Amino acid sequence: MSVSHHAIPGTTLFDGEQAQKGLALNRMCFSFNDPANRAAFLHDEDAYCAKYGLNAAQRAAVKERNVLKMIAAGGNIYYLAKLAGIFGLNVQDLGAQQTGSTVEAFKAKLAAAGG
Amino acid sequence: MALIIGGIGTTHVPAIGNAIAKGLQQDPYWRPFFAGFDYVHRWLAREKPDAVVVFYNDHGLNFFLDKMPTFAVGACNEYRNEDEGWGIPVSRAAMGDARLSWHIINELVTGEFDITMCQDMMIDHAVTIPLQLMYPSGDWPVKIVPISINTVQHPLPSPARCFNLGRAVGQAIESYAEPLKVAVMGTGGLSHQLDGERAGFINKDFDKLCMDDLAGNPQALTGYSIHELVELSGAQGVELLNWLAMRGAMRGEVTELHRNYHIPISNTAAATMVFGHRHAAKRQAA
Numbered sequence: 001m002s003v004s005h006h007a008i009p010g011t012t013l014f015d016g017e018q019a020q021k022g023l024a025l026n027r028m029c030f031s032f033n034d035p036a037n038r039a040a041f042l043h044d045e046d047a048y049c050a051k052y053g054l055n056a057a058q059r060a061a062v063k064e065r066n067v068l069k070m071i072a073a074g075g076n077i078y079y080l081a082k083l084a085g086i087f088g089l090n091v092q093d094l095g096a097q098q099t100g101s102t103v104e105a106f107k108a109k110l111a112a113a114g115g
Numbered sequence: 116m117a118l119i120i121g122g123i124g125t126t127h128v129p130a131i132g133n134a135i136a137k138g139l140q141q142d143p144y145w146r147p148f149f150a151g152f153d154y155v156h157r158w159l160a161r162e163k164p165d166a167v168v169v170f171y172n173d174h175g176l177n178f179f180l181d182k183m184p185t186f187a188v189g190a191c192n193e194y195r196n197e198d199e200g201w202g203i204p205v206s207r208a209a210m211g212d213a214r215l216s217w218h219i220i221n222e223l224v225t226g227e228f229d230i231t232m233c234q235d236m237m238i239d240h241a242v243t244i245p246l247q248l249m250y251p252s253g254d255w256p257v258k259i260v261p262i263s264i265n266t267v268q269h270p271l272p273s274p275a276r277c278f279n280l281g282r283a284v285g286q287a288i289e290s291y292a293e294p295l296k297v298a299v300m301g302t303g304g305l306s307h308q309l310d311g312e313r314a315g316f317i318n319k320d321f322d323k324l325c326m327d328d329l330a331g332n333p334q335a336l337t338g339y340s341i342h343e344l345v346e347l348s349g350a351q352g353v354e355l356l357n358w359l360a361m362r363g364a365m366r367g368e369v370t371e372l373h374r375n376y377h378i379p380i381s382n383t384a385a386a387t388m389v390f391g392h393r394h395a396a397k398r399q400a401a
Contacts (some may be wrong), residue, residue, distance in 0.1 A: 005342045008313070008314030008342075008345060009312070009313060010311045010312030010314075010316075010344050011308070011310075011313050011345065011350055012310065012311055013269050013310050013345065013350070014267065014268055014269060015268075015269040015270070016269070016270075019180055019268050023180065023181070026179075026180055027179070027181070029175075029200075030175055030179050030180075032200040033175070033176065033197065033199060033200045034198065035198060038200070041259035056151060060341065061153050067310075068311070068312070071311060073311055076180065076267065076268070077309045077350075077351075078174045078267060078309075079175055079180075080310075081200075081201055081309070082175065082199070082200035082201060082309050084370075085200050085201045085202050086200075088176075090130065090201075090202075090381070091309050091382050092381060092382060094309065094314070095309065095314040095315050095382055096309070098311060098312060098314045099312060099314055099315060101127070105313055106314075107379075109315055110315055110379035110382060111378070111379060113315075113317035113319060113378050113379065113384070114240065114317075114319070114377070114378030114379065114384075115319070
């Protein structure tokens with residue numbers, strides 16, 4: 001019997017359901033540890049995503065560069081960060097996008113947490 | 116016999132690797148964090164550990180999500196780092212102590228911790244950045260035993276289980292016949308969350324409570340569930356599990372020697388702590 005918990009707002013636990021759903025997307029992102037694969041993705045994104053068997057929701061989320069949609073499609077943030085790295089984006093850029101703020105505002109919010 | 120001389124806890128945010136590569140230690144953004152290592156350097160120079168047992172989590176360098184061990188122990192004489200895909204520099208390799216690793220592996224399995232044993236294992240920034248912070252000259256005069264804890268793909272091991280893993284590792288180290296001085300280390304944390312609409316979550320009060328309880332009252336922390344930890348510490352703040360394993364390894368008298376806490380480094384509440392450990396056997400002899 002699994003224990004049911006209340007949801008934590010704005011948080012998707014990367015559990016078995018997410019892991020199973022996101023395996024193809026996360027596998028593609030894992031491949032980006034190799035610079036040759038990062039280059040291949042940039043050279044022909046459609047072909048690269050097809051090679052890893054992304055489903056329609058994953059392909060659309062990657063095409064839109066939309067992190068929340070990638071998470072909804074099973075993406076794990078550590079692996080999505082490897083995809084973001086191809087575009088020179090870091091976790092603060094991703095945080096700003098997911099919270100709908102500018103990077104400056106996101107950084108200011110973090111600094112304020114130190115109060 | 117080997118002695119556990121103490122423990123170190125430190126954040127392992129990847130951006131630290133870039134700051135080191137660019138020489139930004141004195142930059143106003145970075146100085147409050149790097150200054151926290153002055154004490155660590157003095158402590159290491161004084162205590163001179165021969166080996167460091169590192170509890171950490173892999174972020175998709177050595178392990179992919181298709182085969183995810185809950186606990187894995189490296190058994191190599193060398194651990195390489197490679198491109199992690201995030202634009203941080205590739206680190207030098209670390210020396211390992213495979214004999215000590217196998218002793219720990221044997222003792223753990225005898226003690227019913229059915230870990231995964233790895234004769235070929237890469238270490239990611241969660242090991243290399245702490246080593247770079249500890250030994251800024253780039254000369255790493257220690258051999259390591261990396262112990263990976265799954266903090267990424269749920270279900271994760273409970274805080275109590277990780278603390279008990281640490282206890283079993285501590286017992287194994289103290290039964291090793293070589294006269295080694297061993298430090299234990301836990302990396303990652305403290306509170307942070309990278310994903311979802313709650314990205315940027317930081318909980319200063321909970322971090323303070325954790326730091327206050329680690330030395331003298333770790334049982335207060337092992338009672339949390341993983342769900343509670345995610346809620347209180349953030350989805351990636353669960354890396355506290357690595358710190359709990361480090362603390363568990365010290366079964367004697369533990370004192371807090373040093374603490375530095377700074378918000379933020381990247382998306383993370385950054386913490387550095389050093390703990391002294393008075394060996395149980397030594398205390399009996401005194």
